[in-house]
Amino acid sequence: MSHRILILPGDGIGPEIVAEAEKVVTALQADFGLDAEVEHARLGGQAVDAEGAPLPESTLARAREADAILLGAVGGPKWEAIDRPLRPERGLLAIRAELGLFANLRPALLFPELAGASALRPEVVAGLDMLIVRELTGGIYFGEPRGLRIREDGVREGFNTLRYGEDEIERIGRAAFTAAQRRNGRLCSVDKANVLESSELWREVMERLAPEYPDVSLSHMYVDNAAMQLVRAPKQFDVIVTGNLFGDILSDCAAMLTGSIGMLPSASLDETGKGLYEPVHGSAPDIAGRDAANPLATILSLAMLLRYSLDEGALADRVEAAVGRVLGQGLRTPDIAGEGEPVVGTTAMGDAVVAALGAV
Ligand SMILES: NC(=O)C1=CN([C@@H]2O[C@H](COP(=O)(O)OP(=O)(O)OC[C@H]3O[C@@H](n4cnc5c(N)ncnc54)[C@H](O)[C@@H]3O)[C@@H](O)[C@H]2O)C=CC1
Ligand SMILES: CC(C)CC(=O)C(=O)O
Numbered sequence: 001m002s003h004r005i006l007i008l009p010g011d012g013i014g015p016e017i018v019a020e021a022e023k024v025v026t027a028l029q030a031d032f033g034l035d036a037e038v039e040h041a042r043l044g045g046q047a048v049d050a051e052g053a054p055l056p057e058s059t060l061a062r063a064r065e066a067d068a069i070l071l072g073a074v075g076g077p078k079w080e081a082i083d084r085p086l087r088p089e090r091g092l093l094a095i096r097a098e099l100g101l102f103a104n105l106r107p108a109l110l111f112p113e114l115a116g117a118s119a120l121r122p123e124v125v126a127g128l129d130m131l132i133v134r135e136l137t138g139g140i141y142f143g144e145p146r147g148l149r150i151r152e153d154g155v156r157e158g159f160n161t162l163r164y165g166e167d168e169i170e171r172i173g174r175a176a177f178t179a180a181q182r183r184n185g186r187l188c189s190v191d192k193a194n195v196l197e198s199s200e201l202w203r204e205v206m207e208r209l210a211p212e213y214p215d216v217s218l219s220h221m222y223v224d225n226a227a228m229q230l231v232r233a234p235k236q237f238d239v240i241v242t243g244n245l246f247g248d249i250l251s252d253c254a255a256m257l258t259g260s261i262g263m264l265p266s267a268s269l270d271e272t273g274k275g276l277y278e279p280v281h282g283s284a285p286d287i288a289g290r291d292a293a294n295p296l297a298t299i300l301s302l303a304m305l306l307r308y309s310l311d312e313g314a315l316a317d318r319v320e321a322a323v324g325r326v327l328g329q330g331l332r333t334p335d336i337a338g339e340g341e342p343v344v345g346t347t348a349m350g351d352a353v354v355a356a357l358g359a360v
C-alpha cells in the first residue's frame with residue numbers, strides 16, 4: 001500500500017532544506033522501490049500570510065490523514081510582532097498537541113568524518129551516540145494560565161505555568177525506558193527536583209517505573225549539571241529523558257557536539273508510532289535564501305520517518321549511509337566546514353546525497 005507523506009516546508013530555510021529531502025524521496029521512489037505519495041501543506045508564517053492562521057484547518061486535516069509528516073522549520077522576524085495566537089511557532093506547538101506527538105526523539109550522533117567540526121576535542125566526542133527523549137506536549141510551553149498582565153503596582157509581568165501530570169510523565173518515561181532497552185540500557189532522567197515540584201513528581205514517577213525495566217539502569221541529574229556534563233563528558237550519556245523546556249535547550253547544546261545544529265534530526269511520535277519529523281534547528285533567517293543551509297538534519301529526519309513511521313528500515317539505512325558517504329567525500333556546507341575548507345551549498349549537498357544513494 002502506498003504511504004502518504006505530508007511535507008510542511010515552513011519558513012526561512014525550511015523550504016530550501018525540505019526541497020533537498022524531497023529530492024531524496026523522489027530518488028527512493030524512482031530507483032529503490034519506495035511506494036509513497038507526497039503532498040504539501042502550509043504551516044507557520046507562510047500559513048499566516050496565505051490563510052490567516054499558523055495551523056490552518058486544512059493542514060491539520062491532511063496531517064491527520066498522512067502516515068508521516070516532514071517539516072522544515074517555522075518562524076522568523078517578519079512575524080515576531082504579530083498577535084501571539086498568530087505567531088508561526090504557535091502553529092508548530094498546536095500541531096504537536098493536536099496530533100498527540102508527546103515523544104520527541106533527538107539523537108545526537110557524531111559522524112566520524114566530523115570529529116574536527118565538533119565544539120569539543122575529538123577524543124571527548126569520538127564515537128558519541130546518544131539520544132535525548134524530550135516530552136513535547138506538556139510542561140511550560142503549554143501550561144495555563146499564561147500571558148502578560150499589569151500588576152497591582154502598575155508594572156507589567158509575563159507569566160507561564162510549568163505543570164506535569166503523572167500520566168504525562170509516565171508515558172514519556174515508558175518511551176524513554178523502552179528506547180534505553182533497545183540501546184545500551186542507561187537512562188538519565190534530567191530535572192530540577194531540588195527546586196520544582198513538577199520535577200519532584202517527575203523523579204518519583206521515573207523511580208516507580210524503573211523496576212519494570214530491570215535491564216535499564218536509571219540515574220538522575222539536575223538540569224544545570226546536565227548542561228555542564230554534556231560539554232564536559234558527553235559519552236557518559238546513553239539516553240536522557242527530560243521535560244519540554246529542558247529538552248529543547250539540552251538538544252541544541254548536544255548539536256554542537258556533533259559539529260552543527262544542521263546535523264541533528266528529530267522524530268516526534270504519538271502513542272501509535274505515527275510521527276512528525278523535523279530538524280532540531282529553526283528557520284535560520286540569518287542564512288535563508290543564500291543556499292547556505294545544511295540540509296542533512298532534514299535528510300536524516302527523513303531517514304527517521306522511513307524507519308519509524310513507514311517501517312522502511314532498509315531505505316532509512318540507505319539514506320543514512322549516503323549521508324556518511326558524502327561526508328566521507330569531504331563535502332561540507334559552511335556550518336560544518338573547517339577553517340579554509342572548501343564549501344558546497346544546500347542544493348549541491350542534496351544532489352550529492354541523492355548521487356550517493358546508489359553507491360551504498
Ligand atoms: N522547529 C522549529 O520550527 C523551530 C523554529 N524556531 C524559530 O526559528 C527562528 C530562528 O530561531 P533561532 O533562535 O535563530 O534558531 P535557529 O536554529 O533557526 O538558528 C540558530 C543558528 O543556527 C544556524 N542554523 C540553523 N539551522 C542551520 C542549518 N540547517 N544549517 C546551517 N546553519 C543553521 C542559524 O544560521 C543560526 O545562526 C525563530 O523564529 C524561532 O522561533 C526555532 C527553533 C525551532
Ligand atoms: C517553537 C519552539 C518550541 C521550537 C523549538 O525550539 C524546538 O522544538 O526545538
Ligand SMILES: [Mg+2]
Nearest residue numbers: 248249252280
Ligand atoms: Mg529548539
